[in-house]
Amino acid sequence: MQTQPKRPVIQIDNLVKTFADHTALQGLSLTVNQGEILALLGPNGAGKTTTINCLLGFLKPDKGRISVAGYSPQEDVALVRKQLAYIPEQVALYPRLSGLENLVYFSKIAKVAMADCDLRALLEIVSLPNHAIDKPVSSYSKGMRQKVGIAIALAKKSKALILDEPTSGLDPSASHEFSQLIQRLARQGVAILMATHDLFRAQEDAHRVAIINRGKLVETIHYQQLQETQLEAHYLKHIKVGA
Amino acid sequence: MFRQTLTKEWLDAKRQGQLWWLCLIASLLLLLACTTGWQNYQSYQSDAYDVAQQEQTRWLNQGEKGPHSAAHYGIYVIKPATPLVALDDGLQAYQGNVVRLEAHTRNDGMFRTVQDNLPMARFGSLTPAFVLQVLLPLLILLIGYPMFASEREQGTLKQLLASGVEPLQLFAAKCCVLFAIAATLLLPVIVYLLFIQFEQNESAKLAYRSAGFFVVYISYVALWSIITIAISCLLKSSRRSLIVLLTIWALSTLLIPKLAMNYSTGVYPLDSNQAFQNRLKREVYTDHREMAFERFEQSLLQKYAVSSTSELPFDFAGARLQFGEQYADAIFDRLFGERLEQLQSQTDSYFLASLLSPMIAVQSLSMAFSASDFHHHQHFLARAELHRRMMQRVLNHNQRDHAHKSEGQYVANLSLWQQIPKFEYHPPAFTDLTHHYRVNWFSLVLWLTASLLLGTFAVRKLTKEPLR
Numbered sequence: 001m002q003t004q005p006k007r008p009v010i011q012i013d014n015l016v017k018t019f020a021d022h023t024a025l026q027g028l029s030l031t032v033n034q035g036e037i038l039a040l041l042g043p044n045g046a047g048k049t050t051t052i053n054c055l056l057g058f059l060k061p062d063k064g065r066i067s068v069a070g071y072s073p074q075e076d077v078a079l080v081r082k083q084l085a086y087i088p089e090q091v092a093l094y095p096r097l098s099g100l101e102n103l104v105y106f107s108k109i110a111k112v113a114m115a116d117c118d119l120r121a122l123l124e125i126v127s128l129p130n131h132a133i134d135k136p137v138s139s140y141s142k143g144m145r146q147k148v149g150i151a152i153a154l155a156k157k158s159k160a161l162i163l164d165e166p167t168s169g170l171d172p173s174a175s176h177e178f179s180q181l182i183q184r185l186a187r188q189g190v191a192i193l194m195a196t197h198d199l200f201r202a203q204e205d206a207h208r209v210a211i212i213n214r215g216k217l218v219e220t221i222h223y224q225q226l227q228e229t230q231l232e233a234h235y236l237k238h239i240k241v242g243a
Numbered sequence: 244m245f246r247q248t249l250t251k252e253w254l255d256a257k258r259q260g261q262l263w264w265l266c267l268i269a270s271l272l273l274l275l276a277c278t279t280g281w282q283n284y285q286s287y288q289s290d291a292y293d294v295a296q297q298e299q300t301r302w303l304n305q306g307e308k309g310p311h312s313a314a315h316y317g318i319y320v321i322k323p324a325t326p327l328v329a330l331d332d333g334l335q336a337y338q339g340n341v342v343r344l345e346a347h348t349r350n351d352g353m354f355r356t357v358q359d360n361l362p363m364a365r366f367g368s369l370t371p372a373f374v375l376q377v378l379l380p381l382l383i384l385l386i387g388y389p390m391f392a393s394e395r396e397q398g399t400l401k402q403l404l405a406s407g408v409e410p411l412q413l414f415a416a417k418c419c420v421l422f423a424i425a426a427t428l429l430l431p432v433i434v435y436l437l438f439i440q441f442e443q444n445e446s447a448k449l450a451y452r453s454a455g456f457f458v459v460y461i462s463y464v465a466l467w468s469i470i471t472i473a474i475s476c477l478l479k480s481s482r483r484s485l486i487v488l489l490t491i492w493a494l495s496t497l498l499i500p501k502l503a504m505n506y507s508t509g510v511y512p513l514d515s516n517q518a519f520q521n522r523l524k525r526e527v528y529t530d531h532r533e534m535a536f537e538r539f540e541q542s543l544l545q546k547y548a549v550s551s552t553s554e555l556p557f558d559f560a561g562a563r564l565q566f567g568e569q570y571a572d573a574i575f576d577r578l579f580g581e582r583l584e585q586l587q588s589q590t591d592s593y594f595l596a597s598l599l600s601p602m603i604a605v606q607s608l609s610m611a612f613s614a615s616d617f618h619h620h621q622h623f624l625a626r627a628e629l630h631r632r633m634m635q636r637v638l639n640h641n642q643r644d645h646a647h648k649s650e651g652q653y654v655a656n657l658s659l660w661q662q663i664p665k666f667e668y669h670p671p672a673f674t675d676l677t678h679h680y681r682v683n684w685f686s687l688v689l690w691l692t693a694s695l696l697l698g699t700f701a702v703r704k705l706t707k708e709p710l711r
Binding site for chain 1: 247248250251254255259397400401402403404405406407409706
């Protein structure tokens with residue numbers, strides 16, 4: 001990847017989260033720097049979504065520290081949420097509203113001061129087909145919804161972007177378009193944490209890949225190593241060891 | 244935030260067919276009920292005016308006769324209604340609004356409207372009060388139950404919160420949106436309240452009553468809006484939210500009022516009207532009465548130092564009639580007082596149930612502002628009774644003072660009938676009766692406070708609880 005990583009935006013230090021029946025995170029530590037894409041890989045139940053929920057302030061960790069652009073979700077969740085954008089696996093939009101109306105609402109609610117015409121331009125930037133912009137979201141494909149999600153994140157001009165399985169269910173072309181969009185965001189200096197199962201996209205897009213299993217970080221692979229390594233073999237080795 | 248949420252909810256609602264149908268049906272129902280209410284009120288007022296005029300004419304044109312015959316001839320007085328009765332006719336149909344004022348008897352209200360109703364009428368009458376108290380909350384919950392819950396289901400809630408939305412602001416915005424939609428449905432009522440201010444040349448009393456009426460219903464709408472949004476926010480699915488809200492609605496508007504009414508009438512039972520009238524007669528016409536008459540006669544003979552009533556300087560029969568009235572009045576006061584106390588206990592007990600159902604508080608206050616409730620009816624009966632007593636006193640005193648001078652049978656004429664002023668009734672200023680409704684006011688404030696607390700709890704849960 002071309003962009004040099006800069007100062008850390010997302011910092012997770014020794015995070016522990018226990019639910020009644022199991023421990024989801026066991027001292028997880030991660031850092032995502034400005035302009036960096038970090039792919040968080042791990043099997044189902046590894047702790048990826050729990051990590052994201054802790055970052056967003058939807059879950060309170062039992063131990064450890066989180067910092068997003070210098071703010072802690074444990075202390076000031078509202079400030080943290082202002083610093084980051086979140087795109088879930090299924091981008092949740094209002095089905096009866098058009099893509100533009102959804103973008104306008106989500107932007108204004110996040111106190112983004114952008115005119116409606118600029119927001120429309122954003123939808124064009126994310127390559128949402130023109131004919132779809134004013135149509136109800138209920139008629140959108142998953143890829144189109146993801147694009148609206150990206151537009152929401154773009155409008156917010158957040159310092160960090162969190163993606164939860166962003167390419168799952170997308171066709172290769174939509175997945176490729178999506179990948180280009182997030183790389184563009186990274187170039188603009190946004191720190192991106194992408195939880196995914198998609199090894200191909202991780203290898204293609206990420207500056208670093210963090211493999212977690214059973215709530216623990218088992219390995220971090222850098223961009224330079226990524227080019228040389230067979231990520232799949234590496235990943236499977238760790239997951240089998242952890243199992 | 245409010246404007247954005249309002250715009251979004253408005254756009255969303257605009258494209259939702261069933262919501263329009265719901266609002267349209269509710270508005271039409273309310274409009275229909277208001278129109279019917281206004282027609283009924285006008286017809287009632289016109290009848291009341293005609294009856295009052297006819298009665299006055301009948302009284303004045305009764306010809307020459309003895310004052311006591313005139314006392315038995317009697318007069319009917321009718322309770323006028325406030326224009327607010329068009330919105331809430333309360334107990335109007337169940338309480339006789341006509342009272343016959345005559346000698347020796349304190350009559351209760353008669354000619355209850357329900358007596359004249361066809362049996363089919365029991366299948367429900369559509370009044371604005373029914374629409375406002377029962378159907379409006381149903382509409383509010385049908386519109387509002389998914390406002391948070393469905394956002395949670397489709398994931399937009401998490402998206403919104405992740406966007407940095409303050410849960411409190413989001414909650415308040417949704418409450419405001421629901422409140423605004425529901426308050427719009429009050430439009431026919433608001434128009435009617437304004438209309439009657441111009442239509443009626445009443446004093447400020449009507450304006451106060453109208454303002455009070457409006458405050459009660461707008462509070463009710465606010466209360467249901469907050470409860471609906473809070474429940475929708477607290478529960479995970481819109482299905483659950485709908486079930487819980489429908490249960491609250493059914494309990495609050497149907498079950499608790501019915502149970503409270505049954506409880507009140509069961510714990511504080513009343514004699515039937517017929518039994519009460521029989522008791523009145525039994526208690527008045529006794530040997531004690533005859534003995535009291537005897538003592539009265541003796542005291543007069545002593546006072547005027549005469550041996551026979553014919554030697555008294557006035558007509559003894561007239562004095563005796565007035566004494567008889569006063570004797571009976573004391574018994575009427577006691578027995579009616581006991582009955583009133585029992586009715587008051589029933590009402591108080593029912594009012595107390597407003598702590599369990601906000602509809603009871605609203606229903607009671609709404610009737611009170613419309614002057615169609617128990618207290619206003621009692622006020623009317625009391626005024627009518629005062630008029631009857633004054634009438635009897637004037638007639639009896641006339642007989643006492645003039646009959647003995649007459650050769651042959653004494654007869655009075657128009658000049659005496661004109662001494663009896665026309666019965667004019669005005670409902671009391673609402674402030675005079677405020678103390679009767681303190682439990683209802685308290686309950687309404689309590690329910691509003693409770694709904695706000697529930698809302699606060701929901702917001703706290705939304706802030707603190709994890710969203711998985």
